[in-house]
Amino acid sequence: MKIIADENMPYVDALFGDLGEIEYVNGRNLTAEQVCDADVLLVRSVTKVNAALLDNAQKLKFVGSATIGTDHVAVDYLAERKIPFTNAPGCNATAVGEYAFIAMLELAQRFGDTLQGKVVGIVGAGNTGSAAAKCLEAYGLKVLLCDPVKEEQGDSREFVSLDSLIAQADIISLHVPITKVGEHKTWYLFDEARLNQLRPNTWLLNCCRGEVIDNRALISFKQQRDDVKLVLDVWEGEPNPMAELVALAEFATPHIAGYSLEGKARGTFMLYQKLCEVLGLEANKSLTILLPPFQFSQVYRQDELSEGQLLSLSRLVYDLRDDDRKFRDCFATAAGFDQMRKNHTYRREYSAITLKSEAPVIPLDHLMLRTLGFN
Ligand SMILES: NC(=O)C1=CN([C@@H]2O[C@H](COP(=O)(O)OP(=O)(O)OC[C@H]3O[C@@H](n4cnc5c(N)ncnc54)[C@H](O)[C@@H]3O)[C@@H](O)[C@H]2O)C=CC1
Numbered sequence: 001m002k003i004i005a006d007e008n009m010p011y012v013d014a015l016f017g018d019l020g021e022i023e024y025v026n027g028r029n030l031t032a033e034q035v036c037d038a039d040v041l042l043v044r045s046v047t048k049v050n051a052a053l054l055d056n057a058q059k060l061k062f063v064g065s066a067t068i069g070t071d072h073v074a075v076d077y078l079a080e081r082k083i084p085f086t087n088a089p090g091c092n093a094t095a096v097g098e099y100a101f102i103a104m105l106e107l108a109q110r111f112g113d114t115l116q117g118k119v120v121g122i123v124g125a126g127n128t129g130s131a132a133a134k135c136l137e138a139y140g141l142k143v144l145l146c147d148p149v150k151e152e153q154g155d156s157r158e159f160v161s162l163d164s165l166i167a168q169a170d171i172i173s174l175h176v177p178i179t180k181v182g183e184h185k186t187w188y189l190f191d192e193a194r195l196n197q198l199r200p201n202t203w204l205l206n207c208c209r210g211e212v213i214d215n216r217a218l219i220s221f222k223q224q225r226d227d228v229k230l231v232l233d234v235w236e237g238e239p240n241p242m243a244e245l246v247a248l249a250e251f252a253t254p255h256i257a258g259y260s261l262e263g264k265a266r267g268t269f270m271l272y273q274k275l276c277e278v279l280g281l282e283a284n285k286s287l288t289i290l291l292p293p294f295q296f297s298q299v300y301r302q303d304e305l306s307e308g309q310l311l312s313l314s315r316l317v318y319d320l321r322d323d324d325r326k327f328r329d330c331f332a333t334a335a336g337f338d339q340m341r342k343n344h345t346y347r348r349e350y351s352a353i354t355l356k357s358e359a360p361v362i363p364l365d366h367l368m369l370r371t372l373g374f375n
């Protein structure tokens with residue numbers, strides 16, 4: 001069996017090595033010729049999976065995308081051809097939630113402010129939005145959710161409209177899929193008019209898809225409104241973000257909000273499980289053996305935790321400042337953007353750290369940290 005896999009998908013050898021011969025490819029430049037004799041195709045978000053790529057791949061038995069988003073996949077086309085497809089819903093939700101939370105802690109420190117006491121609006125209350133809300137609520141913040149789709153589906157959480165969220169929130173974090181049609185379409189959800197609604201000093205984070213914000217309108221807006229602070233992980237026109245916008249963002253990264261090792265491993269593992277199911281095989285490998293040990297696996301803590309200390313602890317798993325610096329050095333070329341993503345193999349989730357205390361009673365802060373995700 002021939003398995004074609006994106007070269008940036010980790011743990012493929014460990015999980016798929018027994019199932020067939022693996023060929024690694026550059027996902028962004030994948031051609032129809034390269035996949036014409038594939039039995040299995042494993043992709044990430046940079047590969048357009050459609051008729052042009054797959055019409056000649058007549059042996060294809062399975063397509064898997066180790067991503068949450070599916071906007072790069074013509075799912076109707078695969079269904080028509082009866083080719084089983086899976087993505088990996090939720091695989092990197094914790095990573096995105098922690099990225100957003102840590103970015104807010106970083107902004108607070110950079111601008112001599114505190115995160116504690118702020119009201120945060122989450123737009124899109126699915127896996128990544130809920131993961132961000134979990135961190136924020138663990139830290140005691142008020143969270144407003146806007147998700148008209150979930151609201152219509154009868155989700156029991158409390159929701160507000162987007163207008164109401166914008167009017168109340170100090171911080172807005174975007175967590176929607178990119179959709180171009182329908183009542184709740186998200187393409188340019190934040191256009192010039194919406195951006196002009198933002199309250200003074202709002203922090204706006206985008207870790208979902210670049211086109212959820214009109215990037216040109218954002219440039220003009222931010223040029224007038226320096227009080228608004230931006231954290232941007234995703235960009236219109238990736239892998240070529242607009243240089244003016246990168247310069248205007250407080251923190252800028254190349255679409256890696258979901259790139260924890262845990263999230264990547266879960267993504268590949270979910271494809272492995274699904275392929276085994278499709279092939280009628282037992283999935284007998286385990287996710288836990290995939291991850292390398294973490295250098296700060298145990299942390300001893302006694303004292304009451306300040307916001308600065310929480311940020312220091314967070315930087316053990318993810319130092320956003322480093323990625324922001326690297327990105328500004330390399331984003332100017334598409335190769336630089338992709339290379340940084342390819343080499344991004346160092347980030348862990350809070351769960352990689354086990355908290356220890358020598359005090360007889362577990363400090364109260366440990367409960368908050370455990371709700372955040374620490375062990
Ligand atoms: N930067 C990164 O590395 C990553 C980006 N993503 C992006 O984030 C998106 C969201 O991921 P998940 O939360 O896991 O997806 P999800 O499907 O679990 O949640 C998305 C939520 O957005 C809601 N929604 C749809 N249209 C909306 C609208 N107009 N207003 C408010 N809410 C709306 C949906 O009802 C759903 O609850 C993905 O589709 C993907 O594009 C996901 C993972 C990593």
Ligand SMILES: O=C(O)C(=O)[C@H](O)COP(=O)(O)O
Pocket residue numbers: 008043044045046066067068069070092255258259
């Ligand atoms: O899961 C998604 O959706 C994402 O946006 C991915 O985390 C992006 O990573 P790649 O699939 O492009 O490696």
